[in-house]
Amino acid sequence: MYSEKVMDHFMHPRNVGEIENADGIGEVGNAKCGDIMKVYLTIEDDIIVDVKFKTFGCAAAIATSSMATELVKGKHIDEALTITNKAVAQALDGLPPIKMHCSALAEQAIKAAIEDYLQKSND
Amino acid sequence: MYSEKVMDHFMHPRNVGEIENADGIGEVGNAKCGDIMKVYLTIEDDIIVDVKFKTFGCAAAIATSSMATELVKGKHIDEALTITNKAVAQALDGLPPIKMHCSALAEQAIKAAIEDYLQKSND
Amino acid sequence: MSERFIYFDHAATTPVRPEVLEAMLPYFDKKYGNASSIYSIARESRAAVDEAREMVANAIGAKSDEIYFTSGGTEADNWAIKGIARGSADKGKHIITTSIEHHAVLHTCQYLEKEGFDVTYLPVDEKGLISPAQVEEAIREDTILISVMFANNEIGTIQPIEEIGEIAKRHGIVFHTDAVQAVGNIHIDVKKLGVDLLSMSAHKFYGPKGVGALYIRKGTKLASYIHGGAQERGKRASTENVPGIVGMGRAIEIATQNMDSYNKKLLELREMTIDKVLATIPYTRLNGDRDKRLPGNVNFSFEFIEGESLLLLLDMAGIGASSGSACTSGSLDPSHVLLAIGLPHGIAHGSLRLTFGKDNTREDVEYLLEVLPGIVERLRRMSPLYERVKNREE
Amino acid sequence: MSERFIYFDHAATTPVRPEVLEAMLPYFDKKYGNASSIYSIARESRAAVDEAREMVANAIGAKSDEIYFTSGGTEADNWAIKGIARGSADKGKHIITTSIEHHAVLHTCQYLEKEGFDVTYLPVDEKGLISPAQVEEAIREDTILISVMFANNEIGTIQPIEEIGEIAKRHGIVFHTDAVQAVGNIHIDVKKLGVDLLSMSAHKFYGPKGVGALYIRKGTKLASYIHGGAQERGKRASTENVPGIVGMGRAIEIATQNMDSYNKKLLELREMTIDKVLATIPYTRLNGDRDKRLPGNVNFSFEFIEGESLLLLLDMAGIGASSGSACTSGSLDPSHVLLAIGLPHGIAHGSLRLTFGKDNTREDVEYLLEVLPGIVERLRRMSPLYERVKNREE
């Protein structure tokens, strides 16, 4: 069902956790759908220097969370904002069609966290 | 499907053949139904002294023809007329329900042959 | 990946017993005759099918000419419900069933709704039980069928079928029960139950997949569903699946013989699992009735985590289990049964069904009890929902 | 009773090939997982089902997501015809089929007639052929389905499916073919044929009984027939019959590989039988087209005798054969196919179908040719119909 990469990121998810006093926090999804992802960012000079996540969801949701955080780590926020759910799924060697919405969750959570950061910086 | 007795009478039918100048001949059934039986009787003093048959039909039709002719052989025609298709089927240790109509054929053919004899005697 | 594999998903399917497979084998390549043909090997097939029919009948207290073989429990359910619906259109268009039926019943009823039938889906209580009174209240002038499952496939709840049967009979309404999870697992006697139609499936009791049966009480008028040749006394066409039917017969015979000792063991495993899991894993609830449940069934909800992740981690530890019905895995919605007993969506997503079987041992359960708490904790630590609770607690 | 048993009834059913049984075996008791579950052994079941689907697709030139497994040819026929009928009620209620279809199609159409559908049963010529022109003439504004069998199960006649497919496509009408006797026996490529729906059954090509498939061309809208779980991509519910499906896949793969050499042999046996029987037994006719027929099929009518008696005497001589479709043995009527090609009832009753298969040899046929004339003569000598002819001759 799942690619080896998905199983690897599910079994050994990267960047799990919280960041105290994060510069940006994004949370998307809800328990009703069975998927919630929360992302914490530490940002210096618009560069994402640290990222952590927590996810309630299926293996695909956890693996895409892990992969998405890997992809944005060290990137400028402008670049991070261009990362699509397709790119996340591709980086995992694909997802079953029925699970593609999980990768959207990761994209959205990261966007939400960056927006939260931008809003805070504007305050 | 068939009892041993049915198979025995089918494989080794008794009284197959024709009687030249028979005293009574009866034929019932038609090719459409897939069953035809023709019975020849030699009758002396109202006693059936010889009987032969020819049958076009399934194993049950052949076996009941054989058994029915056995049952009437040597009998007075009055007694022969009382032989029912149930009696023929019972003498064969039963028939599959769907084949019960075959035993009716034998009963009817014998009746027809006796009636033919009675008619001829009246002439 | 673990070396051992412990199977705790006997409600999804069971392995074919060695004795059953042995009984089936000759009918694949040696006694391969078409049971409707006339020559020697075909007559052997016919005799084997008749014998299996007798075994199935004996196991549920029926007569053998009340048993009709099908391709499984789903076909039996479709046949029973659509057959009555189509055959009773002049009498009425109202069907009573429950909200926790298997999809084989539920989707069939939903299909009939599109055709203009009116279906009442009785709600269940928080244990998953319906009461005979509920059924009686739902009966209308135009009710043509009551269909209530014998035992639920997810939470194992056993319904008061005998009492419902009495009500159905009193009102002259045809009564069907989907007994797929019950037959071969608990004692059933159709003479006592007052059911008119009863569905079964061989692969739930160590028989082969792809074969089941419908019990049709003598005198119940039921239209055919699969039209064609004259097999099954003209009621269900298609070349008989002789090895499958033989396997079903042998499997139900063995299941009936072993039932009491089998269930004693399953009950022990069940009680041990329930007691220990509830005691060691916080934020956990047992779904379904504690007593009116199948001997081999436990079903938990672990808050804050999701079922698929749980199943995959259990699989990695060498344990095969299920989260809701296996049939629903194609769907993204949480189990309709868990929602029907009142679980919020989030908690319904985090359910685990363990169904024990003949080869499971206390050691298997002990191993489960060893690994399960850690797996649940691991997923919870990744969960933003758990984080909130923890923060609140602190 | 004879020592040897020679099977000449491969159109009724075939033995499961050793390689096929071997492929199936692990899925009964070792890899028994429910293909819809998530853990390791279940994923193996899923993979095996997918692989079998691929094999079936490859054998008929389809894509694997156009193949849906069923419980046999009969279910596939029921599904195709009722599914189109129910789903096209707004477009029309007219169905075109032939008078020589298998009962799985015929009785399904008759059932739909009771529901208000209008069915045209095209007559066939004396060889059992229909012409594309007949089909085209029968098309009406409200025609929703054309269903014409690929090859007839009794007389082996092969219809001009490709030409009919073109007509169906030109008129935008869904085209179904019951290819149960053809698949695995002669080359089929759905891309060339222009069929939208095609039925198959594994036990006709050395696969197991109780499993078949329906090919559904991509884009063809077909309502489900067996409702329930999400199996077969939501289109056909019920726990997958994994061993059966695996067996069907392997069987069709082997059948396709061996087809040319297999058919060369069958053709030889067929031609030898036809030539010799017609030369040695008077009052005999060959039913069906001499050339446009399945390589393994012969069908004779012996005047003045009845088929069942003939079959039983052949069985006593160690030969298994059939008189018309095996499925019709529950009936007392002679075969509707033989009546449709114009045989009078009496002659239709006296038909013999011999269908050759992979283990038959020239010696088997020689043995048949040795015993058959005597058996026919023996029954004729008992027949009052023969007596008349003889008397006339003298």
Ligand SMILES: Cc1ncc(COP(=O)(O)O)c(C=O)c1O
């Ligand atoms: C309660 C219930 N009904 C019906 C079915 C369907 O049976 P099958 O998969 O044999 O068609 C199942 C199992 O899948 C079941 O648990």
Ligand SMILES: Cc1ncc(COP(=O)(O)O)c(C=O)c1O
């Ligand atoms: C032409 C044809 N269609 C349909 C069927 C039905 O197939 P099954 O018996 O597998 O349901 C058969 C054989 O029995 C057949 O020969």
